[in-house]
Amino acid sequence: MNEKNLDNPLLRSFALPPFSEIEVNHIKPAIEQILQDNREQIGQLQQLAAGDWQTLVQPLELLDDRLSKAWSPVRHLNSVQSSEALRDAYNSCLPLLSEYHTEVGQNRDLFEAYNAISQHADFARLSSAQQKTITDSLLHFKLAGVNLTGEAKQQFASIQKRLSEIQSSFENNLLDATESWDMHISDTQQLKGLPDYALDMLKQYAEQKSLDGYRITLDMPCYIAVITYADDRELRKRIYQAYTTRASEQGFTDKKWDNAAIMVEILQKRQEKARLLGFENYAQLSLETKMAASVDEVVTFLHELSAKSLPAAQAEYQELQQFAADQGLADELMAWDLAYYSEKLKHQRYEIRDEDLKPYFADEHVIQGLFQIVQKLYSVRFVQVDQGIDLWNPDVRFYRIENLDGALIGEFYLDLYARNGKRGGAWMDECVNRYVIDGETQTPVAYLTCNLTPPIGDQPALFTHDEVITLFHEFGHGLHHMLTRIDVPEVAGINGVEWDAVELPSQFMENYCWERQALDLFARHYQTGEVLPDELYQKMLKAKNFQSAMQMCRQLEFSLFDMTLHQQSDIQSAQQIQQILDQVREQVAVVKPPAFNRFQNAFAHIFAGGYAAGYYSYKWAEVLSADAFSAFEQEGIFNPDTGRRFLECILQQGGARPARDSFVCFMGREPDIEALLRHNGIAH
Numbered sequence: 001m002n003e004k005n006l007d008n009p010l011l012r013s014f015a016l017p018p019f020s021e022i023e024v025n026h027i028k029p030a031i032e033q034i035l036q037d038n039r040e041q042i043g044q045l046q047q048l049a050a051g052d053w054q055t056l057v058q059p060l061e062l063l064d065d066r067l068s069k070a071w072s073p074v075r076h077l078n079s080v081q082s083s084e085a086l087r088d089a090y091n092s093c094l095p096l097l098s099e100y101h102t103e104v105g106q107n108r109d110l111f112e113a114y115n116a117i118s119q120h121a122d123f124a125r126l127s128s129a130q131q132k133t134i135t136d137s138l139l140h141f142k143l144a145g146v147n148l149t150g151e152a153k154q155q156f157a158s159i160q161k162r163l164s165e166i167q168s169s170f171e172n173n174l175l176d177a178t179e180s181w182d183m184h185i186s187d188t189q190q191l192k193g194l195p196d197y198a199l200d201m202l203k204q205y206a207e208q209k210s211l212d213g214y215r216i217t218l219d220m221p222c223y224i225a226v227i228t229y230a231d232d233r234e235l236r237k238r239i240y241q242a243y244t245t246r247a248s249e250q251g252f253t254d255k256k257w258d259n260a261a262i263m264v265e266i267l268q269k270r271q272e273k274a275r276l277l278g279f280e281n282y283a284q285l286s287l288e289t290k291m292a293a294s295v296d297e298v299v300t301f302l303h304e305l306s307a308k309s310l311p312a313a314q315a316e317y318q319e320l321q322q323f324a325a326d327q328g329l330a331d332e333l334m335a336w337d338l339a340y341y342s343e344k345l346k347h348q349r350y351e352i353r354d355e356d357l358k359p360y361f362a363d364e365h366v367i368q369g370l371f372q373i374v375q376k377l378y379s380v381r382f383v384q385v386d387q388g389i390d391l392w393n394p395d396v397r398f399y400r401i402e403n404l405d406g407a408l409i410g411e412f413y414l415d416l417y418a419r420n421g422k423r424g425g426a427w428m429d430e431c432v433n434r435y436v437i438d439g440e441t442q443t444p445v446a447y448l449t450c451n452l453t454p455p456i457g458d459q460p461a462l463f464t465h466d467e468v469i470t471l472f473h474e475f476g477h478g479l480h481h482m483l484t485r486i487d488v489p490e491v492a493g494i495n496g497v498e499w500d501a502v503e504l505p506s507q508f509m510e511n512y513c514w515e516r517q518a519l520d521l522f523a524r525h526y527q528t529g530e531v532l533p534d535e536l537y538q539k540m541l542k543a544k545n546f547q548s549a550m551q552m553c554r555q556l557e558f559s560l561f562d563m564t565l566h567q568q569s570d571i572q573s574a575q576q577i578q579q580i581l582d583q584v585r586e587q588v589a590v591v592k593p594p595a596f597n598r599f600q601n602a603f604a605h606i607f608a609g610g611y612a613a614g615y616y617s618y619k620w621a622e623v624l625s626a627d628a629f630s631a632f633e634q635e636g637i638f639n640p641d642t643g644r645r646f647l648e649c650i651l652q653q654g655g656a657r658p659a660r661d662s663f664v665c666f667m668g669r670e671p672d673i674e675a676l677l678r679h680n681g682i683a684h
């Protein structure tokens, strides 16, 4: 390492990232340097005739760990404190990293060395985490095309490249089509029904374009506000039509953004890729890295949930139709009427508003309540560290998790509030992985990031109940990352956990936001100290399952569409895609959308994102989390023995064994869908 490198904080070894020292011009040189060093070392390692864990896997792990520790703060800063210069530096590293990962994934020498380790008599002497690391790696090599040769290898590489381009075009078309439609309104009368906050937002949208009055766009908050609250039915129809035809031949904007041909090509390329790797279709390839054993198991699961939910969803829909008729809707209830009448029905029935609950959810109360719940369950404690931590923003808090003897288990940054330059949504990301090497323990560190309501004036921040759920959810991911006892980074925490099981610990934590005993720990009025009144609590519980069967059926429709689509081997046209969607709707949908609807052209989860033949994962993991929580419902939601079992069987295990084994360890049986149906008020 030369002197120049020592000036670059990303090239130094550190326990926690030196955020205040990282400058934009450090980023690309650091990543280039690390990739170059890694390539050199890999070149030497692959010369080894017969490597073992110590001589081959461990050195590779160290290379990964160094890269991950340097890249993680960059990725994090780009998400929470973005600037144009930072985004450019970040983006300039993406192709370098993807090229590097492809190269390693297709490295035949490394693959054979791993294979030799798995065949060797000593394999049985490795820990189960080490064994799982080797078998996971072998699978990843195979799925990266390591076994392909000659023309097939080239074809595979060109498919990968093409897929990354067209998946990204799908997303760009969608974004451009979404952003290029708007509607200017000067007459307030036309916006009757919209709450003040929505009118303020529309006014701001108009001002951004130097217009008077109001401007409607297809941004999510704007679409939701208009479709839910606008009394003007024609206006609702107009925005519904604009929104559900984005990036399609039916759309109101330029046809160059039509995603139809791209969707067909994406499906074809995925199919070719699956074929090259020896699978019949892409759904099979996707299931290789999932907890669900086969395509059949997923499809059967979805149909079973659907059979149980459909009658309840139909009843909910009929009730809504009746309500709309009673409210004076003369003709049929249409797609653009659903949200509008649903909101009115919900309000009439439960008389509950977000504002009623907020005073009971002050930020510090919620955080302390969350900590108490975790302390009761897992016998750990939380200590805030105020001094000596390099933070990217003064609002960020930093905590240690210790066992009851004071030994360090993990640490986390908590960045709660929405602010400029911070990406929307909420997420947990890893900063440092747990890693035990030569007897030294590197404890895990997590970033917990949310965009919750910030404090206003000298009042504490007051959260909505949804925001409290979000925080609990992300904290569940964080506990999975931080409470792991696995020593090998590839399968510690959330690493190596199957995609369709990774939401188990997060959705599990959400349950505590609905339990009286748990709420009593923290839901106290920020001014009077009064506990959440029972009347409010009961309303909250009743409103929880409003139209939950209809929502369930919608998710099942998306999941089955995704799964069916990726089982086809002969998609030639967008019409075929539409037909498949229509058939799925015939089977599982309660509400049939109008013929112009092109939902599929905007289904980025499966066409651009990582959910291809994997959208079912949301429901799959929800079954696991609801079922696991049912054990606490029976044995006591704070039962320390049940808590220890959950900790030891699931949270501590990370990806060191199949998720199914961890689940069976905890429950003593296979997963069951009953608890999920009960929590949704669908079965009792």
Ligand code: ZN
Pocket (backbone or CB within 6 Å): 473, 477, 503, 506
């Ligand atoms: Zn999650």
